[in-house]
Amino acid sequence: MRTLFGLLSLLLLSLPIPAMAGEPPMKVILLGTAGPEYFPDRLGPATLIVAGGQVLLFDCGRGVGQRLYESRVNPRDISRIFLTHLHGDHFDGLPELWMTPWFLLGRDHGFDLWGPEGSAEMVAGMRAMYSHDLTRRVNPFNPVQGLDIRVHKVAAGTVFEHDGVKVTAFPVEHAEGNPAFGYAVEWQGRKVVLSGDTTYSEALVTAARDADLLVQNVIAFSDRLDGKPEMQGVLAKLTTPEQAARMAQLARPKLMVFSHIVTKDLTEPEAADRIVARTRAAGYAGALVIGEDRMTFELGDTVTMAPPPSLETLVPLDSKDQRFP
Secondary structure, eight states: HHHHHHHHHHHHOOOOEOOOOSSOOOOEEEEOOOOOOEEEEEOOOOOOEEEEEEEEEOOOTTHHHHHEEHHHHHGOOOEEEEEEEEOOGTTTTHHHHHHHHHHOOOOOEEEEEESTTTTHHHHHHHHHHTTTHHHSSSSTTTTTGGGGEEEEEEEEEEEETTTEEEEEEEEEGGGOSSSSEEEEEEEETEEEOOOOOSSSHHHHHHHTTTTTTEEEEEEOOOHHHOGGGHHHHHHHHHHOHHHHHOOOOOOSOOOOEEEEEEEEEETTTHHHHHHHHHHHHOOSSSOOEEETTTEEEEEEEEEEEEEESSTTTTOOOTTTTOOOO
C-alpha cells in the first residue's frame, strides 16, 4: 500500500517549484499524518520544521518519538513544541517525548511549549501522572532540570521569533476543539503554513497566501458514511476536499500537502484516489501531494520532496552519547 500511495504522491508533484535562490534549505518532515484512527503505517499528527539551525515541532501525536528516530532526528534534541489545540490525539505523544529521551538519551534541557489556554493545566496533569519518575528517577546523570516545561499561552499574532525564524499563530475553527490555531513559519523569505485542525477558515486563506508549502488537514468518508447523521458533527469540524480546494484556489500556495488525514472506513489507496478526485473536481489544479509519515520537503532554490527514508540502515538509539551522523 505504501508503494502505491507514495507513487501517487510523486506523480502529483512532477515539477520543481521555484523558491528563493541562494539560501540554505528549510526542511519540513511529516512525522505523523493520521488523525485519531489506527493505521498500519500512519501515526498521530506531528510535523517537524528545521530552519536556520532551529528545530520546531508542531503537535505531538502518538508515536512522535519513534517517528523522530526513524527520520534520523535525535528525540533528545527537541526543545520547542507548538500545539495547535488540546484534543488528545495532538499531544498524546508528549509524555513519552518528555520522559524517555531524558532518562535514556541524556537530555539535559527542558521544553518550551506553546499552546492554547489550558496547556499549563495539561502539563500539570502530566507531571502528576509521572510523579513516580519525577521523585525516583532523578540522579546526577538525569538532572531534574531536563524535565522543565515552560508553557507559553498562545494568542493570535507572533508567538516566537529568533535569529530570523518567526512563528505566527492564527485562530481557526474546530468546533469543540476551540481555541484552535494554525501556524505560519517564516524564514529567509520562505513560508510554511500548518492549518491545524479546522474547517473552512478565512484566517487560514490569509495566512497561506503565496506560501511555499501548505500542510492541510483533510477529511473524506465513503458515500455510506457521508450521509449518516452521526457523522455530520465530525465532517463539520475538519476540512473537506472541496473546502481545501476552495482555500487553496484563493491562497495559491506553491504546494499543498494533505496531512492529518481522516478517512474512517476508506483505506489506501482508495482514500488517496477519493481525496485527490474530489479536490480536483472542486477546481483546484495546483501542485498537490498526499502526505505520508516521514515524507520530507526541502524549500531551497526549488521545493523538493523526498520519500520516507529506508529503515534498513537505522541503528538502535539507546546511548546517551550516540548521535545520528
